[in-house]
Amino acid sequence: MADSRSSVFVILYFCTLFLLCNGNTFRRSHPHKGVHGHSRLAPHNYRDALTKSILFFEGQRSGKLPPNQRISWRKDSGLSDGSDLHVDLVGGYYDAGDNVKFGFPMAFTTTMLSWSVIEFGGLMKQELQHAKQAVRWATDYLLKATAHPDTIYVQVGDAKKDHGCWERPEDMDTPRSVFKIDRNNPGTEVAAETAAALAAASMVFRRSDKAYSRVLINRAIRVFEFADKHRGSYSDGLKSYVCPYYCSFSGYQDELLWGAAWLHRATRNPMYLKYIERNGQVLGASEEDFTFGWDNKHAGARILLSKSFLVQGMQALHEYKSHSDNFICSLIPGAPSFTAQYTPGGLLYRMSDSNMQYVTSTSFLLLTYAKYLKSSHMTVSCGATIITPKTLRSLAKKQVDYLLGSNPKKMSYMVGYGPRYPQRIHHRGASLPSIAKHPQKIECSPGFDFMNTEAPNPNVHVGAIVGGPDQHDMFPDERSDYEQSEPSTYINAPLVGTLAYLAHSFGQL
Known part of the structure; x- marks a missing residue:
């Protein structure tokens, strides 16, 4: 008995000491009041993640870098881009870990960055300016790329x-x-996506730079006319150059619907509503097509168009509410039409190559649709199950929490966030020593010595989100594994809006 009492006293002593020494920690960890007045404890620092998700875009910049460039290991590049055809194509973004500027994913990145600002920019506080700068770095380039008619x-x-x-x-x-x-040599999908990007971005700058906003929307109108009038896939005429990297597998119908939807929202011109009414059935794929990413815009277009019905009461677009509901029901485990796949750790899983892009884009759609539903006091019916906006927000948060470290490997898949994150991302600039550390040129073949080493990357590409784990929640952190270890702009772009919402919701902004 004496030994037992001694053990109890020892335990009580150390417990008291721990509480006294860590009082500040406990006070700091006191649950925040959320936007709805509920006490909630944030599992992650969403504000820090938001800052880093936007910072990533500075590391992807091509062209002449500005004086306020924060990623110091990057310098000017591609300063003669376009000279082959005597045009100025300096600027824009490298899409991923290589040094090519692909217009198709760059335009989608721009659309999603803009949509993030449109829906959640009001919650971004001091990060809003950085987000708008990220959009403008892309639109300045897209204006150059579309300077010549047709x-x-x-x-x-x-x-x-x-x-x-x-x-x-x-x-x-x-x-x-x-x-x-x-x-x-038409390329309807790229042209229509570019029109969507310019139209969405025009809304971003509507108040802060009206003249620039007008330039963007006027160009969007012209580019969409070109996309619609001269139809054909760019994967046909440019197949040997764009495939297998960014072939258009879903066709161009989804981009025409997506582009028209953005022009309708940006201009409020009834001609785009008529276009959607007239062509919607032809342009819309089967309702079971629930992929959303740089190639397939169907789910995104449906959510976007549902706003016009839910929030603005446009009865002509009521069918997009049911289409959007079907998309939501496909994601809810236990729902009659549930088709999505999740890893054992709970991550949405669609494919082995850069799966995280579907996680971030779907999470954004969940939060955005939840916003539209709440505004109209509506819910989603999945058979007998009623899905509320709160359920959608919860599912989106779970995906983001997994990405930031709440997963079986206890690893953040955003570089520079949290104590453990990928060290060997598939990225040329990050994996090679910077100009400051190694001023001499590193030639083509010798560069592979750095690619093939097991050493961590010398440059931490803060904010970069990699392709992510496999269907078993495994992640090897190998530079050669581009499917899992390569970051891209279109993974980050939708997450910007999602993180802004979560940071605000948990009182971090």
Whole structure:
């Protein structure tokens, strides 16, 4: 008995000591009041993640970097882009870990960054300006790429030759070949996505820079006319250059619906509503097509169009509410039409290559649809199960929490966030020593020595979100595994809005 009492006293002593020493910690961890007045404890620092998710775009910049550039290991690159065809195509973003500028995913990135600002920019506080700068870095380039009527420059760089080298963007000496679409070689999907990007971005700058906003929307109108009038897939005419990297697998019908939806929202011109009414059935794929990403816009277009019915009462678009509901029901475990796949750890899983893009884009759609439903006091019916906006927000939060470290590996899949994150991302600039550390040029082939090493990347690409774990929640953190270890702009873009909502919801902004 004496030994037992001694043990109890010892335990009580150390418990008291722990509480006294960690009082500040407990006070700091006191649950925040959420936006709805509920006490909730945030499992992650969403504000920090938001800052880093936007910062990532500065590490992806091509062109002449501005004086306020915060990613110091990056320098000017691609300063003669476009010279092959005597046009100025300097600027824009490298889409992922290579040094090619692909117009199709860049335009989608721009649309999603803009949508993030449109829906949740009011919650971003001091990060709003950085988010708008990220949008403008893209739109300045897209305006250059669409400067000539009925022509869009859709790619800078020979992808095959670029992938045969491992070079810093600042050193690249691979061909900066320029590829375009025009009346004779159409590319409806790229043109319509570019129109969507310009239209969405025009809304971002409508109050802060009216003149720039007008330039964007006028260009969007012209580019969409070109997309619709001269129909054809860019994967046909430019197949040997854009495939297998960014082939259009879903066709161009989804981009026409998506582009028209954005022009309708940005201009409020009834002609776009008539276009959607007239062509919606033809352009819309089967209702079971629930993928949303750089290639397939069906689910996103449906959610976007549902706002016009839910919030503005446009009865002509009522069918997009039911289409959106079907998308939601496909994601809810236990619902009659549940078709989504989740890993054992709870991550939405669609495919092995860059799966995290579907996680971030779907999470954004969940929060955005929840916002529209709440505004109209509506819910989703999945058979006998009623799904509320709160359920959608909860599912989106769970996906983001997994991404930030609440997963079986206890690893954040955002570089620079949390104590444990990927060290060997598949990214040329991050994996090669910076100009400051290694001023001498690193040639094409010798660069692979850095790619093949087991050492961590010398440059921490803060905010970069990698492709993510496999269907078993496993992640090898190997630089050669581009499917799981490569970051991309279109993974980050939707997450910007989602993180803004979560940071605000948990009192962090």
